[in-house]
Amino acid sequence: MKKLLFFCIFIAVAMNMNSQTEDFICATPDNTTPDPAGAFSYSIDTTVLSNFDPVVFNVFFWGINEDDGTSTNKLTQTMALKAIAELNIKYNDANIFFKYYGYDYIDSSQFYTIYASCDGDPNSPCFGSTLYVDFPTFINDNPQYNSANAIDFYIPRHTDGFAGYGSSNYLYTVINAGSFEGSPRVTNHEMGHVFGLIHTHAGWTSSNYCEHVTRDKYLPNGDLNPDFNADSAGDWVVDTAAVPDFRNEKCEELGYPYPYTGCPEAYKNAYIDEGTCTYFGDGDDCLVPVAVPYDIYTEDVRNLMAYTHATCGLDLTTGQNIRMRDRIENSIVHYQPVMNTVPSLYEPYSGEYINGFTITDTQPRFQPGFDYKYLTCYPDGGYPQPSDYYDTSFSYMEYVWWYGFYKDIEPQYYNTIIHKNGYAIRIEQLEQQPRKCWNNGIAIGGTVIQFNDEVFNSNVTITSQDSTAINDTELIEDLQPGLYNVIKNYQDGRTEESVIFKENN
Numbered sequence: 001m002k003k004l005l006f007f008c009i010f011i012a013v014a015m016n017m018n019s020q021t022e023d024f025i026c027a028t029p030d031n032t033t034p035d036p037a038g039a040f041s042y043s044i045d046t047t048v049l050s051n052f053d054p055v056v057f058n059v060f061f062w063g064i065n066e067d068d069g070t071s072t073n074k075l076t077q078t079m080a081l082k083a084i085a086e087l088n089i090k091y092n093d094a095n096i097f098f099k100y101y102g103y104d105y106i107d108s109s110q111f112y113t114i115y116a117s118c119d120g121d122p123n124s125p126c127f128g129s130t131l132y133v134d135f136p137t138f139i140n141d142n143p144q145y146n147s148a149n150a151i152d153f154y155i156p157r158h159t160d161g162f163a164g165y166g167s168s169n170y171l172y173t174v175i176n177a178g179s180f181e182g183s184p185r186v187t188n189h190e191m192g193h194v195f196g197l198i199h200t201h202a203g204w205t206s207s208n209y210c211e212h213v214t215r216d217k218y219l220p221n222g223d224l225n226p227d228f229n230a231d232s233a234g235d236w237v238v239d240t241a242a243v244p245d246f247r248n249e250k251c252e253e254l255g256y257p258y259p260y261t262g263c264p265e266a267y268k269n270a271y272i273d274e275g276t277c278t279y280f281g282d283g284d285d286c287l288v289p290v291a292v293p294y295d296i297y298t299e300d301v302r303n304l305m306a307y308t309h310a311t312c313g314l315d316l317t318t319g320q321n322i323r324m325r326d327r328i329e330n331s332i333v334h335y336q337p338v339m340n341t342v343p344s345l346y347e348p349y350s351g352e353y354i355n356g357f358t359i360t361d362t363q364p365r366f367q368p369g370f371d372y373k374y375l376t377c378y379p380d381g382g383y384p385q386p387s388d389y390y391d392t393s394f395s396y397m398e399y400v401w402w403y404g405f406y407k408d409i410e411p412q413y414y415n416t417i418i419h420k421n422g423y424a425i426r427i428e429q430l431e432q433q434p435r436k437c438w439n440n441g442i443a444i445g446g447t448v449i450q451f452n453d454e455v456f457n458s459n460v461t462i463t464s465q466d467s468t469a470i471n472d473t474e475l476i477e478d479l480q481p482g483l484y485n486v487i488k489n490y491q492d493g494r495t496e497e498s499v500i501f502k503e504n505n
């Protein structure tokens with residue numbers, strides 16, 4: 001007799017995306033070197049984007065503590081996993097996936113705070129702790145703090161003069177602990193730089209690189225429009241409008257010099273309505289001889305690569321996603337060392353495959369950020385270890401699944417994302433084929449019914465068995481002579497019964 005039951009626990013509570021409203025300064029300078037000919041498609045077509053195969057990047061996290069290992073906001077595995085989830089949620093649209101590769105600490109008071117710049121005075125606290133010179137030198141001199149196979153996130157407690165830094169020249173970012181923990185914006189923004197995106201306002205004050213408003217590549221007569229430069233100026237992305245640095249537009253108007261450090265906070269984001277993320281300024285582009293007023297929509301204010309309110313700038317466009325994929329493809333030698341395989345996403349980040357029903361510390365745990373569904377699977381002969389990623393010969397039941405997890409599961413439930421015996425894993429963001437069936441036939445408990453008269457009647461003795469007892473290979477051997485029904489219960493609700501008649505001998 002087989003009985004199938006199922007129940008589903010789908011934990012879905014929206015993450016608090018807006019807990020941090022602190023203003024955001026990124027220390028990444030915009031590289032205005034022209035693109036190599038033919039390297040980028042400049043496409044904004046979603047079908048072009050969907051043709052890119054999945055790519056997987058390892059990410060490792062380093063919390064930077066004081067020399068004695070303390071920090072007032074010490075990095076935890078949960079913080080690192082939250083960043084992995086945020087990165088996946090943002091970048092899976094581009095078929096870019098991230099694999100949690102672990103975390104560790106660097107105990108260095110020298111870099112507990114990292115400074116954007118320093119005046120050169122040896123008595124200044126910034127001396128020896130700068131972003132562009134001292135920190136890269138330190139990492140270079142200490143290869144144990146540089147993951148050869150992962151993009152590194154360095155997370156000092158504080159940063160001065162910036163919140164985050166990332167560059168397509170390097171496979172690391174720097175983000176202060178408050179920004180790292182508080183909002184996905186800075187983490188996701190710096191990863192955009194690692195994949196070659198620059199700010200949407202890049203070149204906005206330069207007469208050479210400033211992007212023009214027009215989106216018309218061709219004139220009505222079919223000739224190329226000489227004013228169109230969306231694919232060769234600004235951020236080289238056609239579906240992001242020509243925009244100013246929203247944060248500093250008024251500072252520029254008032255004559256404060258770049259990088260506007262002397263400009264009062266009151267003038268920052270002066271022409272942005274924070275509540276609706278709309279632009280109400282009257283700026284214009286740099287077209288000669290007559291500048292054209294900006295044509296800016298809320299999606300431009302909401303762009304991840306814009307300088308805007310932290311609560312607004314969260315989104316990427318199709319054109320940006322395609323540009324990143326082109327960049328990864330063009331620079332594969334640069335990225336290859338930190339890339340991983342799609343099957344790696346089906347490997348747990350901790351734990352091992354043993355009888356996981358009672359030993360909770362060693363259960364195979366999976367990173368958050370994907371919609372997981374766990375489907376009941378029945379392999380021929382069983383899989384004491386999960387089946388190989390490429391082995392899809394097991395049968396599974398599409399409509400019988402035990403539980404799943406939404407991509408934005410709350411951090412307090414991260415440790416519940418485990419692989420349970422009896423199930424294959426589907427990652428909805430990747431494919432519909434479930435992988436890694438694990439069904440080693442271990443029961444979660446059971447019952448031994450002894451028929452005291454050695455015939456099937458109601459004179460019985462019923463003994464409950466826990467997982468250890470019911471799976472004991474000597475269970476049958478140890479039974480006294482008699483007639484029994486041994487019932488095994490499985491995690492997915494399956495019940496297996498075996499009638500045993502044990503003779504005197």
Ligand SMILES: [Zn+2]
Pocket residue numbers: 026027028189193199
């Ligand atoms: Zn930036």
